[in-house]
Amino acid sequence: MREAPGTQADGALLAAAAAGDAEAFAVLYRRHAGAVLRFARTMTGAEDVAEDIAHDTFAAILAAAGRFDASRGAFSTYLYGVVRNLTRARLRRDGRLAVLGDLDDVAAVDVRGTDEPHERLARARDAAALRLALRRLPSRYREVVILCDLHEVSYEDAARIVGASVPAVRSRLHRARRQLRAALTDDVATRVPAWTPARCLP
Amino acid sequence: MTPYDEPADDRLSHAMEALRTADLQRPLPRHLERRVVALVGALPGDARDRAPASTRRRAAVARRLAWGLPAAAALAAIAVSAGWRVAAPARDAVPSMAPPVQARLESPTPVLVEAAAPVVARAPRRPRDAPASQRQERPAPPPVEPLQLVRVRMSQSDLVLLGVPVADADPSRRVDVELVVGLDGAPVGLRRIQLVAPSVP
Numbered sequence: 001m002r003e004a005p006g007t008q009a010d011g012a013l014l015a016a017a018a019a020g021d022a023e024a025f026a027v028l029y030r031r032h033a034g035a036v037l038r039f040a041r042t043m044t045g046a047e048d049v050a051e052d053i054a055h056d057t058f059a060a061i062l063a064a065a066g067r068f069d070a071s072r073g074a075f076s077t078y079l080y081g082v083v084r085n086l087t088r089a090r091l092r093r094d095g096r097l098a099v100l101g102d103l104d105d106v107a108a109v110d111v112r113g114t115d116e117p118h119e120r121l122a123r124a125r126d127a128a129a130l131r132l133a134l135r136r137l138p139s140r141y142r143e144v145v146i147l148c149d150l151h152e153v154s155y156e157d158a159a160r161i162v163g164a165s166v167p168a169v170r171s172r173l174h175r176a177r178r179q180l181r182a183a184l185t186d187d188v189a190t191r192v193p194a195w196t197p198a199r200c201l202p
Numbered sequence: 203m204t205p206y207d208e209p210a211d212d213r214l215s216h217a218m219e220a221l222r223t224a225d226l227q228r229p230l231p232r233h234l235e236r237r238v239v240a241l242v243g244a245l246p247g248d249a250r251d252r253a254p255a256s257t258r259r260r261a262a263v264a265r266r267l268a269w270g271l272p273a274a275a276a277l278a279a280i281a282v283s284a285g286w287r288v289a290a291p292a293r294d295a296v297p298s299m300a301p302p303v304q305a306r307l308e309s310p311t312p313v314l315v316e317a318a319a320p321v322v323a324r325a326p327r328r329p330r331d332a333p334a335s336q337r338q339e340r341p342a343p344p345p346v347e348p349l350q351l352v353r354v355r356m357s358q359s360d361l362v363l364l365g366v367p368v369a370d371a372d373p374s375r376r377v378d379v380e381l382v383v384g385l386d387g388a389p390v391g392l393r394r395i396q397l398v399a400p401s402v403p
Binding site: 017020021022025026029030033034037038041042051054055058059062123124126127129130131149150177180181184185 | 212214218220222231237239
């Protein structure tokens with residue numbers, strides 16, 4: 001009896017997708033697309049670029065489905081490695097371009113779950129300030145912060161993803177957090193652009 | 203406390219939690235799912251459409267190199283050989299003092315020469331790019347007949363009889379007309395018309 005795609009392991013879903021099962025690939029996408037998009041979005045700061053990277057990531061794992069070996073690590077680690085490589089390649093390519101960050105202002109941060117409006121606004125401002133501070137970090141620091149602090153990946157998996165040792169990851173994380181903390185306490189450096197209309201019509 | 207231990211409760215932790223919550227609540231774009239799932243529908247074995255953009259670019263560069271390198275090598279070889287021919291002395295050039303044509307004429311071997319076909323005079327060719335109206339045959343000119351020139355003085359209003367209507371013609375005014383008349387006496391054309399001065403009767 002064939003197992004339902006929703007309960008299959010990631011490796012089995014990938015193999016089925018490579019054999020032409022679109023439903024299996026859709027389940028795999030829904031299972032991991034959020035993490036891929038969040039990683040690419042926080043790394044690049046642009047929603048459309050993150051969508052492109054996510055598309056290329058899933059295209060790459062489908063094209064090289066035989067390359068995944070479940071005995072060497074989890075599928076999510078493999079996926080993070082692919083999206084990390086594609087993101088770094090995109091950042092290198094667009095290094096001289098200025099991203100018109102649609103995620104830097106407070107209005108783009110939707111923080112729900114709090115009833116008090118001023119609490120919601122404060123959390124939104126904190127999130128926007130952190131996003132802005134992350135954009136100013138070097139990419140080797142930024143990626144470990146995203147993996148370990150935002151995506152709660154273990155140090156071992158993060159080290160495997162970025163291709164470094166665990167002490168190196170911990171060192172980068174420590175330095176990155178120090179820079180972020182300094183940026184968040186510095187009002188000038190973390191000034192979140194307030195939403196103001198460009199022009200007021202009479 | 204190790205060097206990597208961080209203070210537990212600070213603004214950074216709150217900001218991390220806020221950003222994590224905000225990102226987790228973003229819905230997945232539906233159009234992206236359609237695009238991604240459509241990758242499976244690509245033809246089996248057509249890995250170019252499934253590969254990421256960077257892989258496609260590398261494959262395109264490799265394809266161009268696969269065709270371009272042999273072509274460039276062939277062009278370079280042609281250019282080098284042409285340059286060598288130009289730079290080398292003309293070995294086949296005929297010296298001016300020893301014409302080889304005469305030596306061939308002095309050969310004792312008889313040569314059988316076939317009779318040449320008679321030459322047929324041909325009309326000069328029309329240019330190919332001439333318009334169709336110019337390519338049509340022109341009509342033969344009319345046969346030439348002896349003509350006669352006749353000078354007459356007539357009323358200005360009578361010019362209409364010769365096919366020359368004059369506006370506001372005055373019957374009292376006279377004109378001298380030189381008529382070209384054929385053998386049958388019919389006018390063929392007008393050569394000259396001149397108004398006669400009023401004082402002339």
